[in-house]
Amino acid sequence: MTGALSHAVDQNRRAEYARAARALLRRPVLRAHGPDAEYVVLVRRHASELRAWFDRNTEWRLVVDSEVARLVKTVADTTDTTHPARDPRSRAPFTRRRYVLLCLALAALDRADAQVTLGRLAEQIVLAAADPDLAATGIAFTLDRREERTDLVSVVRLLLDLGVLARVAGDEEAFVRDDGDALYDVERRVLSSLLATPRGPSTVDATGLDERLAALTAELPPTTDDLRNQQIRRRLTRRLLDEPVLYHSDLDEAELAYLTSQRHAITSRITELTGLVAEVRAEGIAMVDPLDDLTDVRMPESGTDGHATLLLAEYLTARGPLPLDALHAHLRKKGVEHASFWRKNATAGGAEVELAATAIARLEALRLVEQRGDVVHPRPALARYAVGPPTIQEPRS
Template sequence: MTALNDALIASRIAEQRKAARALLSYPLLRSSGRHRDLFVLVAKYQQELREWFDRETGWRLTTTSEAARLSKLTTVADPTYPATEVSGSRLPFGRRRYVLTCLALAVLERCDQQITLGRLAEQVMLGAADPELAATGITFTMERRDERSDMVAVVRLLLEIGVLDRVAGEEQAFVNTSGDVLYDVRRRTLSMLSTSTRGPSMLTDAIDRCAALTYETPPATDDLRNRRIRHRLTRVLLDEPVLYYDQLAEDELAYLTGQRTAICRRITEFTGLIAEVRAEGIAMVDPFDDLTDVRMPEIGTDGHVTLLIAERLSGSIGSPVAVADLYAMVRELAEEFTRQRVWRADATAPGAETALVTTALHKLTALRLVRHTPGTDWVTPLPAIARYGVGEPTVTEPGATKTTPTRKRR
């Protein structure tokens, strides 16, 4: 009986951990579709999950018959987490698509249970005609094909996250002005999208509405201050590839110094992530390598270029490196690797090195391996990139943990 009880306890812990990892990977889980089994698991352990996330992170878990939503308050404003096209090239959304998304959600909030794509686009067009919005330079008239394509990209994103369900028709027909599409509107899922601590309708007088949406009342006691610090640190460890000590406030660093072991142990027990502690900071490493939306190393030309640039930058940690030097390096290597058919043929085209380096720096920035602002001439390697430096070969024991930094989906 003891062995049986141990097996049942181990099975329950494994299931609960799988449910926690599911919420970190997919903060909005639908009860239907490809993640249905994960939703069932989250629903089964919703009480334990809700208590842990509330206690350790301050994130709110909401479950209904349609979906489970982990309302993750982000630690920083991060441009490396853009909305992207659901299919095809996965290009990130531009400014107009973000505006159309917000307008579409506003329309769906007050529409009937069903709506056509044409009707949704018409209502969005009316919203875009608001003088205050038009003054920002945003226009949407549905007269051009690219505008209709933007609208379709928004709708496909809403289909992916479960706000809409397609009933009949195909979006490409709308782009070609040859047909329309009918959708069911999932209001309960729509109501779960916002992760703000305050309702948007309450912010009419706010100067910085984005900051006001996630504003948290300052703690009034030492216990509440420590709780807030614990929330902040755990959020970073769960959501970011690396927590660097030099990016913490004095009180946060002091708290982490005394509570590091306890915080990391609780995260490991709950999620299976393993703490890798270095002199500069902490990375919660995923031994299963499925909790990240940005992988490195990666196959293909872009992945190889990224790895080579990381190797080059690993020798200059803390010292800015000219982006022009990286262009020159990639341009030189392109001849050799395309000749060997390691890189794709267009890597030697004039200007190809610019796109390759830009893609690599975007990935390295997302993984917190470098600090770089798009369009600037310098990139600063951060300490965690040292793992990609070339050193003496070592023998890895069987079953050793992979130590690639990961970040979690939002």
């Protein structure tokens, strides 16, 4: 009985450990108060093990205190634009101006009092946006137009979702209409944990955007073979945890050689931590999630956009690289066939262009296609969505 009880306790501990790790990977900023509270409790309980695992295998820092649990992740590719920040309500991707407003808002909140109104925050951002160097880039923000107020509200919604702000009173929509305001608490512990760079931006002397990003994310060059292998292992583990598919063709010679020899060890450690299952193909590796909740982009997905994406995936798999015009024509035809199931405006003239753009963006985010100019090229993992002839089994005698 003692052995059975010990086994049950160990199984429960492992399940909690995995739930805590998955919560951090799904949402790297967890707040102690609110919907994330139960996960923060689990992260605190297993903080030492989790901190050691992430440090050893990814070099991501885990910060845990009384108010927040923060996994400080660094991305493998700073040029990847397929997973933008999104408005939590509309799911619209952030534009260049919204990203600038987000940075200005964080800077203003760092100097703000414990509470701030949306109007006061907007005033501080307008002052910052008037900087000549920023104005020279073509970014303007004056609050004169409804579109500008909408952009700021999208930024505030993201900050609310992250837990940087907590609404006390008011309504953002009233601010958009220019007939009201909103009041927020500034959660300083969450705000101070957001920066996810190995070094502080103020220590970087480079001036160009690409140069600054490179300096902010640069790793120290390894001085021994062991350090070089450690760096490669961490880089590969980060990509397997973060990216839908890791293609061999995207790796350099040293990374490919290391992955070939250490593939089982790397994927086994990830499986033990998260429950993700390695799907190994000749072209690369995908860590598949049986629970389907560790992704921000799902496929298949219900609704008109999800169906259109599946139809394009099937078409590209069967036909190979295709120009956008051909994909538009295909969706226009399918819109007529499925008019009774698709939303009404999806069959209007020209709707196929937006449907195709949404579908391609989803497929690119999942590393299933690549768009070069006006031609969309299928990538190897898209083959899993190929539709073959049906197999009819003979009835058992």
